[in-house]
Amino acid sequence: MELRHLTDEEIQDYLDGNIPEGDKYVQEHLRRCERCRNALQEYKSLYFGLKNDQGFDLAASFPQAVLSKLPKEQTARSRFRYFEFFLIIIGITVAGYVSLQFINLRPLIQAIPGIQILDFRFISIFLDPFESLLKALNINSSLIIFSALTLVIIKALDYIILHPKEKPLSSLI
Amino acid sequence: MGDTRSLVNRILAGNTRAFKAVIQEHQRLVSHVVFRMISNETDREDICQDVFVKVYQNLGDFNFESKLSTWIAKIAYNTCINFLEKKKTLLVGDFSSEGDTFDTFSTKDTLPDESAEKNDLSIRLQAEISEMPAHFRTILTLYHLDEMSYNEISEIMQLPQGTVKSYLFRARRLLKEKLLSKYQKEELWN
Numbered sequence A: 001m002e003l004r005h006l007t008d009e010e011i012q013d014y015l016d017g018n019i020p021e022g023d024k025y026v027q028e029h030l031r032r033c034e035r036c037r038n039a040l041q042e043y044k045s046l047y048f049g050l051k052n053d054q055g056f057d058l059a060a061s062f063p064q065a066v067l068s069k070l071p072k073e074q075t076a077r078s079r080f081r082y083f084e085f086f087l088i089i090i091g092i093t094v095a096g097y098v099s100l101q102f103i104n105l106r107p108l109i110q111a112i113p114g115i116q117i118l119d120f121r122f123i124s125i126f127l128d129p130f131e132s133l134l135k136a137l138n139i140n141s142s143l144i145i146f147s148a149l150t151l152v153i154i155k156a157l158d159y160i161i162l163h164p165k166e167k168p169l170s171s172l173i
Numbered sequence B: 001m002g003d004t005r006s007l008v009n010r011i012l013a014g015n016t017r018a019f020k021a022v023i024q025e026h027q028r029l030v031s032h033v034v035f036r037m038i039s040n041e042t043d044r045e046d047i048c049q050d051v052f053v054k055v056y057q058n059l060g061d062f063n064f065e066s067k068l069s070t071w072i073a074k075i076a077y078n079t080c081i082n083f084l085e086k087k088k089t090l091l092v093g094d095f096s097s098e099g100d101t102f103d104t105f106s107t108k109d110t111l112p113d114e115s116a117e118k119n120d121l122s123i124r125l126q127a128e129i130s131e132m133p134a135h136f137r138t139i140l141t142l143y144h145l146d147e148m149s150y151n152e153i154s155e156i157m158q159l160p161q162g163t164v165k166s167y168l169f170r171a172r173r174l175l176k177e178k179l180l181s182k183y184q185k186e187e188l189w190n
Helices: A008-016 A025-032 A034-051 A062-069 A078-103 A106-111 A120-136 A139-162 B002-012 B016-037 B041-061 B068-087 B112-117 B121-130 B134-145 B150-157 B161-182 B185-189
Strands: none
Touching (some): A008 A025, A008 A034, A008 B161, A025 A034, A034 B121, A034 B134, A062 B016, A062 B041, A078 A139, B002 B041, B002 B068, B016 B068, B041 B068, B068 B134, B068 B150, B121 B134, B121 B161, B134 B150, B134 B161, B150 B161
């Protein structure tokens, strides 16, 4: 069988663990060929040197230095901007319901010029279930309870998710 | 991944203590990338700080599809690239795919006195690596020192996996040739 020395790529692949287990050629060749064994040893030493490099160390005060450079306003909250938008919509909707029930804005809305273009049945889809609920309850007390509950929920979500208690930056620096 | 999500959410909610933990966990990785790519010592720490400020400002865009460390290393790498491009520094030498040799690099001759001092493989390696192009230095560091996979390096450097592997092989071969051209085997590998 003709002796073909291993290429650099084959030796590096062998050391990187990229040679399939079933492929015995490299192992078999290394067993018989001193030249390739020497090349392998050189690469092994090089790998050892690279892996045991001391690396680079930053000063112990580095994290504090970074924290002092952070913008004062929390700008990394973009993930929640949709949630904040959702809360605002909920708030407006609730306020709308409450207002409608409180001062009966329906006739006023219908009186707005051009409102006829909109299908009022669409608005009724949202209003009807709420009105049915209120009719079943005492209107005044249910309004107060519902409004208060909604405000508490919104405030709780805002407190838990968006504004958790945090240490000021200065306490960490 | 669950822990990472919780950590990221705490930072996004303004918990600076959580961000400090991220800095401490990743500052070594960032320093490896930055120190390997930026030769000017006075710029290095400033760039490392800028990297973490960018991490903080852009954390809302982290999509959890990769490891947090990979994402941070990518920011570090891109920050360095932008810095080097501004300074018009050589990123990759004009290597042909065939027969690249250490002569391609602008190697400095080692003076005899220096040679006597550099009796340690690590110091010799550092010296030789520092003369390689930035891409090669980064790949060697990410693979061997930070133990990243081809896939992760590929994502960080925005290079195809095949190119990463090819650069890595060429960098190691050149490094070995450079060392053997300057030193006796016994000096190096003992």
